[in-house]
Amino acid sequence: MASVEIAGLRKLYGDVVALSDINISIPSGSFFTLLGPSGCGKTTLLRTIAGFHNQNAGRISVDGHSIEGLPAHRRDVGMVFQDYAIFPHISVRENVAFGLKQRKISASEITKRVNDVLDVVQLGAFADRMPHELSGGQQQRVGLARAIVIRPKVLLMDEPLSNLDARLRVDLRAELRRIQRDLGITTVYVTHDQEEALAMSDTVCVMYEGVIQQAASPLDIYLRPVNKFVATFVGANNFLAINRSGSQLVLLSGGAKVLGSCVDATDIVCAIRPETILAKPGSVAPVGDEIAIPATLSNVSFVGREMEVIAVTDQGETLKSLARPDPEIIGLSQNSSVTLCVNRSDLAFFEAGDAGGCIG
Amino acid sequence: MTSLLRRFDFWTVVTGAILAVLVLLLLFPIVRVLMLSFVDADTLDWTLGNYVELFTRNYYLKGLKNTLFVGVLGTLGACLLGIPLAFFTARFHLWGRAWISTLAILVLVAPPFIGAYAWIMMLGSNGFITNFFEGVGIDIPTVYGAHGIILVFTLKFFPFVFLMTQTALMAVNKSFEDAAENLGCTPWQRFVKITLPLVFPAISTGAIICFVLSIADFGTPAILGRGFRTLSTIAFAAYRSELGGLPTMAVTVSMVMIVISMLALLAQRRILSKRRYASSLTNLPVKVKLTGWRNAAVHIFCHGVVLIAMSPTLVVVYTSFLKTKGPVFVGGFGLESYGRILRTAPEAITNSFVFATAAVVLITMFSALISYVIVRRETAASGTIDFLMMVPYLIPGVVMAIGFVTTFRSGFMSGTSAVWLLIMLYFIRRLPYGVRSTTSSLRQIKPSLEEAAINLGAPPLRAFLKVTIPLILPGLIVGSLMGFITAINELSGTLILYDSGTITMPVSIYLAVLDGEFGLAAALSTVLLLCTGLCVYLVFRFTENRDSAFL
Numbered sequence: 036m037a038s039v040e041i042a043g044l045r046k047l048y049g050d051v052v053a054l055s056d057i058n059i060s061i062p063s064g065s066f067f068t069l070l071g072p073s074g075c076g077k078t079t080l081l082r083t084i085a086g087f088h089n090q091n092a093g094r095i096s097v098d099g100h101s102i103e104g105l106p107a108h109r110r111d112v113g114m115v116f117q118d119y120a121i122f123p124h125i126s127v128r129e130n131v132a133f134g135l136k137q138r139k140i141s142a143s144e145i146t147k148r149v150n151d152v153l154d155v156v157q158l159g160a161f162a163d164r165m166p167h168e169l170s171g172g173q174q175q176r177v178g179l180a181r182a183i184v185i186r187p188k189v190l191l192m193d194e195p196l197s198n199l200d201a202r203l204r205v206d207l208r209a210e211l212r213r214i215q216r217d218l219g220i221t222t223v224y225v226t227h228d229q230e231e232a233l234a235m236s237d238t239v240c241v242m243y244e245g246v247i248q249q250a251a252s253p254l255d256i257y258l259r260p261v262n263k264f265v266a267t268f269v270g271a272n273n274f275l276a277i278n279r280s281g282s283q284l285v286l287l288s289g290g291a292k293v294l295g296s297c298v299d300a301t302d303i304v305c306a307i308r309p310e311t312i313l314a315k316p317g318s319v320a321p322v323g324d325e326i327a328i329p330a331t332l333s334n335v336s337f338v339g340r341e342m343e344v345i346a347v348t349d350q351g352e353t354l355k356s357l358a359r360p361d362p363e364i365i366g367l368s369q370n371s372s373v374t375l376c377v378n379r380s381d382l383a384f385f386e387a388g389d390a391g392g393c394i395g
Numbered sequence: 396m397t398s399l400l401r402r403f404d405f406w407t408v409v410t411g412a413i414l415a416v417l418v419l420l421l422l423f424p425i426v427r428v429l430m431l432s433f434v435d436a437d438t439l440d441w442t443l444g445n446y447v448e449l450f451t452r453n454y455y456l457k458g459l460k461n462t463l464f465v466g467v468l469g470t471l472g473a474c475l476l477g478i479p480l481a482f483f484t485a486r487f488h489l490w491g492r493a494w495i496s497t498l499a500i501l502v503l504v505a506p507p508f509i510g511a512y513a514w515i516m517m518l519g520s521n522g523f524i525t526n527f528f529e530g531v532g533i534d535i536p537t538v539y540g541a542h543g544i545i546l547v548f549t550l551k552f553f554p555f556v557f558l559m560t561q562t563a564l565m566a567v568n569k570s571f572e573d574a575a576e577n578l579g580c581t582p583w584q585r586f587v588k589i590t591l592p593l594v595f596p597a598i599s600t601g602a603i604i605c606f607v608l609s610i611a612d613f614g615t616p617a618i619l620g621r622g623f624r625t626l627s628t629i630a631f632a633a634y635r636s637e638l639g640g641l642p643t644m645a646v647t648v649s650m651v652m653i654v655i656s657m658l659a660l661l662a663q664r665r666i667l668s669k670r671r672y673a674s675s676l677t678n679l680p681v682k683v684k685l686t687g688w689r690n691a692a693v694h695i696f697c698h699g700v701v702l703i704a705m706s707p708t709l710v711v712v713y714t715s716f717l718k719t720k721g722p723v724f725v726g727g728f729g730l731e732s733y734g735r736i737l738r739t740a741p742e743a744i745t746n747s748f749v750f751a752t753a754a755v756v757l758i759t760m761f762s763a764l765i766s767y768v769i770v771r772r773e774t775a776a777s778g779t780i781d782f783l784m785m786v787p788y789l790i791p792g793v794v795m796a797i798g799f800v801t802t803f804r805s806g807f808m809s810g811t812s813a814v815w816l817l818i819m820l821y822f823i824r825r826l827p828y829g830v831r832s833t834t835s836s837l838r839q840i841k842p843s844l845e846e847a848a849i850n851l852g853a854p855p856l857r858a859f860l861k862v863t864i865p866l867i868l869p870g871l872i873v874g875s876l877m878g879f880i881t882a883i884n885e886l887s888g889t890l891i892l893y894d895s896g897t898i899t900m901p902v903s904i905y906l907a908v909l910d911g912e913f914g915l916a917a918a919l920s921t922v923l924l925l926c927t928g929l930c931v932y933l934v935f936r937f938t939e940n941r942d943s944a945f946l
């Protein structure tokens with residue numbers, strides 16, 4: 036257990052900037068997730084912590100001690116690899132014991148600790164199998180057991196579930212989190228799956244093009260994204276154009292007045308989460324603090340738990356709504372007119388552009 | 396301070412050590428040969444005179460022409476046998492296909508000079524085929540001279556073309572051929588317009604290997620030449636006659652051989668760079684079942700080719716069991732020849748095994764380290780090492796040995812013993828076999844396995860020994876066996892370096908052939924063949940794709 040501090044970290048591959056000015060502080064025992072699209076630098080950051088890359092600038096400290104200059108084999112950070120990296124030529128037991136043997140721990144202690152950890156990952160019965168006799172999920176557990184049995188200060192996991200099928204992923208996700216909590220081990224977890232990130236983490240750190248966009252609790256990330264990239268990448272979002280009408284800023288579609296007249300309208304978009312939009316049949320006036328956007332129905336798909344409504348406004352903007360199934364809407368024919376209703380408090384505003392900041 | 400320390404990690408040190416060894420054993424001798432070729436043997440001044448002499452004197456020009464002549468025609472012959480053979484085995488149901496490729500591989504690895512003297516026993520002035528035809532009143536040409544050398548090259552080197560083309564043919568997506576047929580091509584047009592161009596890169600690679608080996612071959616022209624000289628025999632003779640003085644003409648001839656090999660390789664690079672066909676194996680080629688006379692003809696051709704190519708080996712083994720009295724065969728069978736090698740040349744056998752084994756131990760160790768540096772470390776140094784691994788293929792044995800002599804037998808290293816020179820020569824010349832096999836093995840291993848070991852606390856060397864080595868072991872073993880086969884069969888370089896105490900089996904065989912001691916030569920050759928065959932068997936055991944393990 037240890038806290039991790041990363042300050043001003045920078046990493047280049049030739050001229051390619053893979054990480055620029057990374058600053059992170061991870062409290063002891065917490066579950067910290069790096070979330071971002073493929074190629075944003077997650078693996079690079081993780082491998083730099085593990086000591087497989089040398090940073091070009093910046094400092095990584097564990098428990099206040101810089102680990103710069105420590106070669107990878109002396110960093111004492113456990114790593115779970117995306118492709119498992121289970122040694123194919125030795126048994127499960129020997130795989131798990133590998134790190135302990137490097138640490139010159141007595142044979143009896145090794146046996147005990149290997150047995151214990153195999154029980155923790157529920158592989159006790161598989162100790163003497165060879166890796167190729169295990170399923171993907173079992174191999175991933177071996178990878179986890181092998182990394183945690185050495186009681187590392189920090190545990191690193193690079194998309195450990197991405198090679199597994201969907202059901203298993205959800206099961207293992209909960210199990211991973213349980214084990215991490217029980218051991219209280221500081222964990223840096225990499226994923227490009229936002230659901231996984233939100234479900235497991237104490238802190239989610241969203242990255243894009245080598246830059247940290249936002250690091251916050253899952254709820255904050257979802258409800259209060261600091262910029263347009265986070266708003267787009269985490270959860271779905273509709274973005275609507277904003278127009279200036281006299282001294283007022285209004286939505287292009289429907290013309291509802293929004294915001295004050297603080298900023299230049301051409302550079303602002305309005306974000307509305309699909310689940311905050313309620314579609315009503317016909318033309319409906321806004322009630323209370325609501326805004327109403329008239330539109331024509333383009334498609335309704337009923338997927339069981341909820342229905343997904345796609346509607347196009349008169350101005351040609353397409354919006355998506357997710358709501359409890361409503362037989363009236365599902366019964367409508369295509370091109371029927373509908374009204375999309377949203378609470379003003381559910382609107383968010385961003386500067387236009389890929390990673391435009393949040394306004395208001 | 397810390398960054399300085401980090402720069403001197405384990406693999407950096409290894410990379411440096413490898414580079415040092417390659418510079419000492421590979422670049423030094425070659426540069427030395429290059430420099431000597433510009434030195435006047437008498438005045439020791441810099442001069443272009445050696446090259447002027449080479450390109451004006453008929454003796455050398457004839458040698459150059461002869462070399463290119465037998466090289467080109469031998470390569471052509473190898474293609475004429477290898478391409479149809481590959482096509483037949485890849486596209487037709489053939490009885491005994493595994494047998495054919497096994498024989499081809501045996502031909503490939505058999506000691507190169509055995510072919511030459513076995514053909515003398517068959518078609519020489521006193522050969523049994525010659526005598527047979529004489530008996531029925533027909534005079535057939537003997538095997539001496541250019542045509543004999545071409546015959547031996549053809550039969551010796553066609554397996555390269557065969558195996559490479561066959562591998563490529565098996566990987567041609569059948570959809571291409573189907574499309575051609577669908578567009579109206581007859582089977583023959585389809586073969587010429589689609590299939591042949593698609594496998595051309597493989598054919599050209601095989602052909603270039605044949606050509607380079609033909610240029611470098613010493614044993615065949617030395618045994619069969621009878622006045623027909625090639626550059627390798629000229630270089631050897633020049634070295635012998637210049638003994639005592641500076642071997643300037645020998646190294647000048649050597650340089651010309653190196654340049655020819657390099658030009659061939661560059662040509663090959665150009666051919667390949669313009670033709671890169673990505674192949675997706677969605678639609679594998681199918682084999683056709685032939686019937687009637689075509690079927691018979693194809694079978695006769697395929698089995699005939701490999702049997703004829705194999706015949707020298709069979710003749711050698713057969714001859715070794717003939718009853719002899721001194722150098723003459725007295726009729727009937729006997730073990731006298733084996734008795735004689737035990738009496739006259741036991742040290743040749745032990746020397747061969749000791750030198751080859753010592754070289755292979757080094758080859759194994761260096762192959763493991765070098766392939767790791769090449770595959771896992773993307774630095775300028777590792778790129779250089781990768782490139783240097785190609786150089787020994789291009790340097791004929793005679794040339795490398797002359798380089799060794801001029802480098803390590805002069806100045807402060809003049810005391811280097813023949814034993815060490817021979818071991819180092821075998822090591823550096825056969826190292827690429829080990830490296831290539833090990834490298835392709837290592838490319839199959841995910842780097843994350845080594846990283847996992849390091850992450851768990853193993854220092855780089857221990858991670859390498861405990862994880863990488865066990866995983867690349869099959870490739871390492873195959874590469875080492877290949878190194879062993881080729882090291883124990885080395886003749887041309889050994890002839891230049893050996894002294895009375897360091898004679899080897901190939902040298903003994905060569906000398907016995909020159910003395911007309913065919914029984915003795917046959918018995919020694921059989922011993923060599925036996926251990927070569929054993930190695931081939933072991934390679935088969937350790938490799939999945941047996942045909943390409945030997946290329």
Ligand SMILES: Nc1ncnc2c1ncn2[C@@H]1O[C@H](COP(=O)(O)OP(=O)(O)O)[C@@H](O)[C@H]1O
Pocket residue numbers: 048051052053071072073074075076077078079080
């Ligand atoms: N060894 C490397 N050499 C050069 N560029 C690399 C290397 N590894 C990664 N990159 C580049 O760095 C960026 C970040 O890669 P990576 O950390 O693997 O992203 P992620 O894990 O988030 O998908 C990418 O643009 C990738 O192309």
Ligand SMILES: [Mg+2]
Pocket residue numbers: 074077078079
């Ligand atoms: Mg990644």
